Amino acid sequence: MSTETPAKKELAAIKGTKDILPGEVEIWQKVEAEAKRLFELYGYRELRAPIIEPTELFERGTGQTTDIVTKEMYTFTDKGGRSNTLRPEYTPSVARAIIEHRLDLQPEPMRYYYIGPMFRYDKPQKGRYRQFHQIDIEVFNEKDPAIDAEIIEMAGALLKKLGVEGTETLVNSVGCRVCRPAYSRDLRAHAERVREQLCPDCQRKIAANPLRIFDCKVESCREQARRFPRIMDYLCPECGEHFDKVRSYLDLYKVNYRVEPNLVRGLDYYTKTTFEVVSRGLGAQNSLLGGGRYDDMMRDFGGPDICGIGFAMGMERLISILDIQPEKKKVLYFAYMEEEGKKKAVELARFFRQNGVECLVEFGYKSLKNQFGRANKLGAAWVCVVGEDEIRKRLYKLKDMTAGTQTEGRPEDLLKIIRGK
RNA sequence: GUGGGUGUAGCUCAAUUGGUUAGAGCAUCGGACUGUGGAUCCGAAGGUUGGGGGUUCAAGUCCCCUCACUCACCCCA
Numbered sequence: 001m002s003t004e005t006p007a008k009k010e011l012a013a014i015k016g017t018k019d020i021l022p023g024e025v026e027i028w029q030k031v032e033a034e035a036k037r038l039f040e041l042y043g044y045r046e047l048r049a050p051i052i053e054p055t056e057l058f059e060r061g062t063g064q065t066t067d068i069v070t071k072e073m074y075t076f077t078d079k080g081g082r083s084n085t086l087r088p089e090y091t092p093s094v095a096r097a098i099i100e101h102r103l104d105l106q107p108e109p110m111r112y113y114y115i116g117p118m119f120r121y122d123k124p125q126k127g128r129y130r131q132f133h134q135i136d137i138e139v140f141n142e143k144d145p146a147i148d149a150e151i152i153e154m155a156g157a158l159l160k161k162l163g164v165e166g167t168e169t170l171v172n173s174v175g176c177r178v179c180r181p182a183y184s185r186d187l188r189a190h191a192e193r194v195r196e197q198l199c200p201d202c203q204r205k206i207a208a209n210p211l212r213i214f215d216c217k218v219e220s221c222r223e224q225a226r227r228f229p230r231i232m233d234y235l236c237p238e239c240g241e242h243f244d245k246v247r248s249y250l251d252l253y254k255v256n257y258r259v260e261p262n263l264v265r266g267l268d269y270y271t272k273t274t275f276e277v278v279s280r281g282l283g284a285q286n287s288l289l290g291g292g293r294y295d296d297m298m299r300d301f302g303g304p305d306i307c308g309i310g311f312a313m314g315m316e317r318l319i320s321i322l323d324i325q326p327e328k329k330k331v332l333y334f335a336y337m338e339e340e341g342k343k344k345a346v347e348l349a350r351f352f353r354q355n356g357v358e359c360l361v362e363f364g365y366k367s368l369k370n371q372f373g374r375a376n377k378l379g380a381a382w383v384c385v386v387g388e389d390e391i392r393k394r395l396y397k398l399k400d401m402t403a404g405t406q407t408e409g410r411p412e413d414l415l416k417i418i419r420g421k
Numbered sequence: 422g423u424g425g426g427u428g429u430a431g432c433u434c435a436a437u438u439g440g441u442u443a444g445a446g447c448a449u450c451g452g453a454c455u456g457u458g459g460a461u462c463c464g465a466a467g468g469u470u471g472g473g474g475g476u477u478c479a480a481g482u483c484c485c486c487u488c489a490c491u492c493a494c495c496c497c498a
Contacts, residue, residue, distance in 0.1 A: 015489080067495080068497080072497090089497095118498080120496095122495095124491085125492060127498080128496090201494085267497095283493090285496095285497070289498070290498065314497090337456070369455090369457060372458040372459095373458055375458065389456085399457070401458070404458090
C-alpha cells in the first residue's frame with residue numbers, strides 16, 4: 001500500500017516459509033533419496049497429486065470439525081468462482097486420485113508414497129511452519145493388522161537408516177464407528193461430572209475434544225484424568241482383536257513400542273490403529289511422524305468401500321534432528337588464459353562432463369593466480385590449466401588441489417587420473 | 422488467535438548514567454603478486470541501528486505503535 005516501504009521488507013519470504021539453500025538442500029536430497037529407496041523396497045510407488053485441490057476435498061476428508069479445516073487452510077477463490085485450497089495434508093488427495101482413476105480396479109497393490117510441501121495457516125514456532133514438507137505413506141485395501149505393523153516398522157527402518165536416535169513409538173486404537181461413540185459419550189459424561197475440578201482449557205475440551213484432557217499439564221486435571229474411562233475397555237470385538245494382532249505383529253517385527261491409551265490424532269477420520277513417533281530434542285512439537293488407519297474415508301467420499309492406513313513424517317522436524325554431512329563434491333575447475341584458452345576450456349569441460357566429471361568454468365577471466373584462488377575457495381578437487389603452452393602441445397595440466405601435485409597429459413589421460421581418485 | 426523473548430553490516434557481536442562521524446572479527450572485493458591456491462600485510466566497500474511516531478539540547482540506548490524473527494499455549498508433521 002505504501003510505496004515507501006523498504007525493499008528489504010517487501011522481498012522477504014512470507015511468514016512461516018523459508019528458503020532451503022545450497023548447503024542444506026543436499027541433506028534434503030539425501031533424505032528424499034533414502035526414503036524413496038526404502039519405500040520401493042516395500043513395494044511402494046510414488047503418486048504425485050496436485051498441490052491445490054477443491055476445498056470440499058478437505059472439508060469432507062480431513063473433517064469439518066478439525067482445526068486444520070476450521071482455521072488453518074489456505075483457501076482462495078479462483079477465476080471461475082470455485083473454492084480451492086492449498087493442501088494441508090496429503091491423504092484426501094490420494095483417496096481422490098484412487099477414486100478418480102479407479103486405481104482399486106488395477107492389479108497393482110495400492111501402496112503409495114509422496115514427498116512434498118503442505119500448507120497450514122498456523123502460527124509458526126519451532127518445528128512448525130506454514131509451508132512444511134511431509135514424507136507421506138498410504139496403503140489402501142489392506143485390512144489385515146499385519147500392514148499396520150509393517151508400516152510402523154518401515155517408518156522405524158527409515159529413521160534408523162538416517163541415524164535418528166532418541167525416539168519413542170506410541171501405538172493406540174481409537175476404535176471405530178461401532179465402539180467409539182459409546183466411549184466418547186461416557187468420557188464426556190465422566191468429565192462433565194468433574195467439570196469444576198478441571199482447568200478452563202479442559203472445561204472447553206469436554207465438548208470439543210475430551211480425549212485431549214488426557215494430556216493436560218495441570219495437576220488437578222491429570223488427577224481427574226486418571227479416573228476417566230479408557231478406550232481399551234470399549235473396543236468392540238473386531239477392534240480389540242485387530243489391536244491385539246497389530247501388537248503381535250509388532251513383536252514379530254521386533255519393533256519397540258509403547259501402548260499409549262491417550263494417543264489421539266487430530267484428524268477425524270482415524271479408526272482402529274493410530275501411532276506416532278516422538279523425538280527428544282524437538283521442543284514442544286515433538287511428533288516426528290504420525291498416522292493411523294482410516295477405514296471409512298473412501299466410502300465417505302462415495303468411492304469403493306476400501307480401507308486405508310498411512311502416516312506422514314515432518315521433514316523439517318526430521319532434518320532438524322539429523323546429524324549428517326552431505327558428501328563433498330569433487331569438482332574440476334578450469335583455469336584458462338586469453339580468449340583462446342576460454343574456448344578450449346569450454347570444449348574440455350564438455351568432454352569431462354560427458355564422462356561424468358563435475359566441471360566449473362567461470363567466465364570472468366582474471367589472472368591465473370586469481371583463478372587458483374577461486375578454485376581453492378570453492379574447494380575444487382582439481383584445477384585444469386588451459387594456457388598457450390597447453391593448447392599448443394595439446395597436453396593440459398591437472399593439479400590435484402589436495403595433494404598439491406600437478407601432472408600433464410591428454411584429456412583422456414587426465415580423465416583416468418580423476419577417475420582413479 | 423493468546424502470551425513471553427529478541428531485533429545494530431552478508432554472518433557473529435561491541436558501542437559507559439541517553440552525549441562527537443555507530444565499531445570489530447569473519448566473509449566479500451581490490452592491491453602487494455602479469456603462468457599456479459591456502460599464509461601474511463595494506464586498502465575498499467558494506468548501516469535510514471526492522472519501520473513509524475513521541476520525550477529530549479541530544480535516542481542504537483527511554484516511551485508508544487507496528488512489523489519480523491523466536492519460544493510457548495492451542496493444534497499438529
